[in-house]
Amino acid sequence: MKSPEEIDPHRVVCQKYRDFPIWGFAVMVIVSFALTFGMSSASPSGISFVGLLVALILSFLMTLAGGFISAVTGFQVRLTSGIQMLGGLMFPGRVFQNIWFTAYGAGSAMQAMSILRDLKFGQYVHLPQYIVVYSQLIGGGVGALATVIVMKAILKNERDVLISAHGNGVFSGAETAASQARAISWGIFSRRLFLFGQKYSAVSWGMVVGIFLPIPFFVAHRFWPRYKFNLFNVPLLLGITTGLYNLASAGEPMRIIIGLMSQFWARKYRTRW
Known part of the structure; x- marks a missing residue:
């Protein structure tokens, strides 16, 4: 047990407020898992139940490690490339599976760390935790709905611009094209480039060395x-x-x-x- 002097003074102030209940977080986890596997099955993702489960387990582990490093140092660990490479090794030649694996292995971890960062800021400004969580839920719901509406409008009205090579200065599909190119590179060529003994095997060795x-x-x-x-x-x-x-x-x-x-x-x- 920490002595009162060792506890974060901001946490001491917030202890007088009501925290968001643990069962509430558990319900959100269960609902999120159900939506993840349900949407994966309903869509032509091609990723297996085991592959998606591995991605979520990796996301959980990366959130623990990356969240700790970010909280202590402020440094944001880059996760996408490593997860993409692992997905390419697990699903060789399958691009869409790699996209899904990366989205849930790296993207969900980055979102989780963003949520943790918001909770940390809420404590620094002495807001009750349940208010911060409710704000996140409302903001996430409104933001997701607005994103879908704006995305559909842009795809409908600016399709020719998005598929052009250079865009028009306002809209550009360069980031989407780059994401697809990375998915193809990692999904199709991972075993030819990054396995031990191949041209870029140093990348794989670097991950092994980095772990230990x-x-x-x-x-x-x-x-x-x-x-x-x-x-x-x-x-x-x-x-x-x-x-x-x-x-x-x-x-x-x-x-x-x-x-x-x-x-x-x-x-x-x-x-x-």
Whole structure:
């Protein structure tokens, strides 16, 4: 049990409010599962029950890991590419199954982390949890309905623009085309490109190494806690470095220096912040 001094002061304030009941979250999970498998069966998705279940399990695990990292560091873990590759290995040559697998394996995890972030903001501004959840439900319902209406209107009136190569400056189908291209690449060519021994097998090896890389720091912290090995955040470090190979990186050293100096000053002289 944490002492009163260790509890988030915002949480202490919110403890006087009524939380959203656990059974309410359970009902939402059951309804969401039913809608997911029902819509998958009713539509020509082609994805099996087991494949969809694996996607949801991965989404749950990624939400736990990615949500923790995002809450502690503010860094958003990129999930889509890894889930797409795994879907391509599970459903070789089947593009639509890969799209569904990615939508529920990565998309639902990103939505879950967005919901958690809203709950966190609600606590920071001292709103009762049930009000935040009700607001999310109402906003999600209205937003989904508005999205469908707007999407149908755009597809009906701007179809020629969306299928053109460059759009018209207002509407463009480039993102949809890119998403389809990624689904084709991962769905059809995954085993030819990313299995061990193939041209891009380093990507697969990188995922394997990434899973086990935090373990040495965890073990080292257990034996030598005074060296603070637990503060070495592998996902944050590797996630940031991936942006260096395709971006203009001339300003990166200055960003690192400013970040280190500002954090050192804040933690040393403004610890109460």
